[in-house]
Amino acid sequence: MLSSALRSMRTRWVTFIGTFVALALGVGLIAMTGLALAATFDAPERRPERFAGTPVVVAPSDTLRVATPVGERTAVLTDPRPVPQGLVTGLSALGRTAEDRTFPVRLAGNDAVGHPWSVAAATPYRVTSGRAPHGPDEVVVTAGAGAGLRTGDRIRITTPGSAAGTGTRTVVGTVADAGFETAVFFDDAEAARIHPAVDAVGVHAEADAVRRLTRDFPGMSVLTGDDRRRADPDPDRDSEALTAVNALLGTAAGITGFVSVFVVASTFSFAVAQRRREFGLLRTAGATPGQVRRTVVVEALVIGVLASAAGCLLGEAAAPMLAGRLADEGLAPAWFAIGDATWPLHTAFWTGLGVALAGAAVSSHRAGRIRPVEALRDASVDTAGMTPSRLLLGAAVLLTGLGLLGWSLLTDPGDVLKRKTYILQPMWIVVGCALLAPLVVRPLTRLLTWLPARLPGATGLLARQNASTGIRRTAAVAAPVLINVALAGSLLGTVATIGEAKATEAAAVSGADFVAGGDGPLDPRFVERVRNVPGAVTSASRSTGVTVLEEGTALISSEARAADPAGLAATARLPLVSGRIEDLDDDSVVVNEEWEKRTVGQRVSVWLGDGRKVSLRIAAVMRTGTGSNGVYVTPANAAGAAVDRVDVKLLGGADLAAVRALLEEAGRDTGTTVMTREAWVTAHHPRTGANTRAGLLLILGIALLYTGISLANTLVMATSDRVRDLAVLRLTGATKPQVLRLVAVEALVVVAVGAVLGGAVAGLNLLGVKGALELLSVSSPVVVPWTALGAVLAACAVAAAVSAVLPALAALRTRPVEIAGSRE
Template sequence: MSVAMLRYRWSLFFGTFLALLLGVAVLSGSLSLWAAAQPRVPDALAGAPIIVAAPRFDPPEGGFPTYRPWSDAELDRLTTALAAVPGIAAAVPDRPFYVQRLVDGAPVGDPRDSLHSGRTWAGAEAQHHALRAGAAPARDGDVVVDAALGVPVGATLPVVTAAGPATWTVTGTTDRPGFYVADATAAALSGGARFIALSLTPRADASDVAARLPAVLGELGGVLTGDARGAAEPERDRGTRWIGAQLIIATVFVGTFVAIFVVASTCAFAVSQRRRELALLRAVGATPGQVRRLLLGEALLVALAAGVPGALLGAALAPLLRGPFIATGLEPTGFEVGFTWWAPAVALAVGLVVAVLGVWLSARRAGKVPPLDALRVAAAEPRPMTLSRWLTGGALLLLGAGLAGLLPSSTAEQKPTLVLVSAMVLLVAAALLAPVIVVPVVRLVTWPARRGATGLLVREGARVSARRVAGTAAPVLAAVGFAVLLVGTYQTANEAVGIEDTAKIPELAVAARSDASPGLSEAATQAQPGRSELPSTVYLASGRPVDATGTKVDGLTAAPSLGWTAGDTVPLRFADGVVLPVPVAAVSSDLAEDSVQLPRDLVRTHDPAALTDVVHLAGDFVPSPGAERMTSRRYVEREAAEEGDLIQLFLTVLLGISVGYTALAVANTLLMATNARRPEFLTLSRAGATTGQTARVVVSEALLAVLVGSMLGLAVAVPALFEARAGLQDEIGAAVTLVMPWGTLAAVVGACGVLAAVAAALPLRRGTARPSPMV
């Protein structure tokens, strides 16, 4: 019977079909991207079946694991012991370092990839990378380069490294990207090694060799095989993947939430439109359980019909996003998207669950339709609110208010999550309680037009059809609420970042890295007159990493959170793996949590790969490769803009999903409502109303529903926005201006209004509501 009803009433299910098709496609594509965004083995180590990793530290609060570097003595001992293990042909430390080619004195190439584009040729040989021409690098200044660069063997190659500009001689070319140098050159330009690539003899079994290694390594390392070798991916690439994963997760979360929201509101309205039809079924003997099973069966059939093509569509379109994800910095170079069988399968299963959840409450209510409702003639809704809707809406209202009440006592890190979750709960509560709120709001809004014929019809029609108005207002409510909250919070946070960061940079001019460079070399930094800080990392005895800054101090200055006192001596492992006992000269609350300051020369000695971010000028700027002069304000804005571009992309995707679903729900609801009101329009025609007057009534009602939804969305989002601002003020300790996103609000409301007007008037223009003598 469900199949027959779908054929007969297909127009009622078209909106649900489209919502599920798009939702499953978004979910399938997002899961495919998420699967591809998992850590991958770096190309330079992909040929090694086994990788030995340095001792690992897992943060107790969660986050990325870190690997503290080996010292040269530890590394020599390990490589000697590993080379003696049966089945191992070579054990080569991985020593990536920063290098960029200079063209006309300026660095070229991807600045992100350049941080680890330098490698040892010994490592490349161990993984069977062959020379295309020339010879291997034998001494300092020799390099093997990618043949695609077009630099012939014997030519000189200007480059810049963390030490500064240099001129290398090309001794050979290969088919692999990167710059390959002698071991001594790599050791001088890189930090300490954290991974050792093992190549095996021809007949060796990787699993057998891996099983022997723990006894050899002891506490000095662990074994990585298979997909676990992705842990050797550079930390910055891992962080980039994490950013991309957050967008994917947010897309899945918001897309699923809005899909359930839209499907539920669409199904609820469709069931209310079919109330008389369902009453007829009850009158001819259908039980409440049969009616519920009918509606659930219809939903599952629609979900299958929409989910299968949606799942395949999303999986097919996901690879097209590879380029944009890399270009926007959401994924590192080398990101590839393939077909993952479980992604469309999970998306299809979620689509089925969303369909069932969306129709469940409506099906329960439909099963209770009295058979006598088949005789009902009046179009009024005597009971727009059911007991379950009252209870659910009230419970969510209390829950959202309770979460908002926790904000004053929460930490700065907890507040953004609490604000978002409480706002989402309150949005759902407002949608459930909308039929109650619609009548007083409609009376208030239509009060000035109550004496005109059109105003009176709109006013009274909305009053007696509160559920219809609420069905149109609910998706608008969600779109407006999301838009105001997300965009408003982002723009307000931007103001806060500007206030906080500018206060840290009192100088009028700075020398900063150019857009083509990841940082300033030591030569470029030393050439500038002014103050600079050299970022690095040191490791405690437990392996825990601590942010370190090399600056003009005489000894170690520590943050109070580390628990040290002046006069203590602490053993610190530096970036090159060397462990030194360092006395604590001072403890300062001005430092960031869990950070230290060290003499700059000490940091540079033990971290030859470190790059400086900015020099605060105290004199004239000296042109240097990779350096650019700018004002302090411009520097702050640029650094914030890099994060802002990613956040803006997040907002665009999330709002696109939200507004897209809203458009679908509004159009579907109004098309169904207008088609179902043919008898009402016939009565208006017989009473003397023209087609234009009828169209004005229908369009006015649609715009009224959009206005009501916008007002409810603002009622939830604006208080949440004030709470978000309060959290930012607590975090930075300064007043923050609340930014109301008027442009976004106008665009969302305007788009909803135009769409609602077109969807309401379209059936009239097509003639579906045109009176007919035979009606």
């Protein structure tokens, strides 16, 4: 049986090479994404940075811990409490201390952080030139800060959120760059004036003594050893970055796995369909159905082993390039690299072999049922319908996809807008439509070619007849195009539509004419000046957070804004479903419909941004929308957060130009950017996030490249199998250019069929997103990614035409009489 299979593979090497390529590429994709995914499971160990030279650090805990019946639940606090002054005094009695005050600084147009000079030794920073600062107008900067700053330079420094505001200071020294921040060091007294709160204290004392003292101050953490890194800026950046990469690669693995399995199975099925004449001859020669089946399975086993091994090697070689691309695009940390895990290679190999054998098992069952006379009679014209098993499977998959979409729309429309849902759920519909494609290939082909078939010349008519009579061939070639168009349209269109909806919702919620801030604390002088602008009403708000325990086990944190109720009511149009903004006070909260408790007048226990637990009355309830409608409290419940946004609305009869001039003047004097509402929405609510779009394009690029290669591969297989048909055309008088033109037109017809089917699938998925937005009362148009779809179609058309014409050109080199007279 093995020798027979090997001889068959040598005879029909084009078919088997095509199957080998499809399987090897599929396994390579799985191995590549698997290796990259495995590299995201562990972040590198980082040593303490800011307090590397201090044995003990006392810092506020940024973690809220709540005991529940199912164990402790944690959440991140947005505004941890500063170190109490009493604790600072007590620590100074234990040993030498370094008080850290960290605040944002704008230096030469760049973002930096400010510190008191005394904490520089805790890193330690080393002076490379000059001296330490000794007065309010002197600073020390890290080497490389600003545009070539040197000792003696006078620079303009802005400290947003502080009373010190903007001023010109002298650089009296520089320190070596520590690599984790761009620092500006002030005199200790000046730093305390700018930022009175103490954010952390480095202590040169026994850790046990520090712990005993700290017990009387709840909410404080004593950090020693590697735990000191918790006091570093953004200590979880590595794990958070890897979590984002893990989610991206997990999605990529799911999509590429789906695409590769489907394409490989389709290629095996098409390869068996191409050999109907061969199997018919075997049956005529006396081969039993079991022998035919075993032949197909053995061939698949040989190809599966070889192709899976080649795919693993290919994936192992490509994985570092994928990791480098992720780092270059900013989707992964600069240090991200492939590790030494081997389980993705084993997974990819056995998955490839399993798919090959599974595809062969299904195809071999069909091959064994071929009757000799029927096979010989139908070998040239393939108008057979779908097998019952494929029909049932396709209907089941499609109905499952539609059912999941319908269930989400009925029970939780917001779930349709979540990334995992809108990326993975459409796959059911794509697979179902691809499986059922042969049902509509013939009528759709005849519809699309109705006009070309009536044009002068025989090319259009022959292309129509060839595409509509070779149903299996047309369906096999159209399937990759369907997947390409459906994936590009569904994923990119959904992300763009949701982004447009979020921007539309943000613009509708804001009733302001001008907005300032949104990127960090604002200068108090700017806030005060804006409040006194005649002809306008302002609302100064703060970013904070609120955490609630729902159902007794789920600790859920929500973004919140703290604002004065009167100013908020005047400048915002909150999408309320009950209650009034004016009823908001220090004892109440405005929530949205996602909350477990959402009845006006009900009291709910929450933890504020600094970890304080309070009971607040629900003053109003907003609709959920796209998920951007958070929570509103008053400044008294904002844990001392600084003002980071000011909304300004003109009063009736006010002079727009005059108000704008006053706002821009205040902005120039304090280094604050003032925008119109439309400009602010565009800047802070982009239609598509750069990282989101880059990630999707990377995922789609991998999947589309593979399906594009598979499209070319299938066309090469299909065209090589039609050598006799092309020879007959030549014998009837067709010239070589006419034959090549016919082959190209037929390939483009099939691409058009796949494009229409893929467009229908993408349209169905986008209508589901539109329906979810309507149910959430968000009025926003569907965004169709025409540019991306055009690029995908152009690539498919070029790949199809070239892949069909080249093998046909090679076949036409042989004399038609020799081909027509040859035996298979």
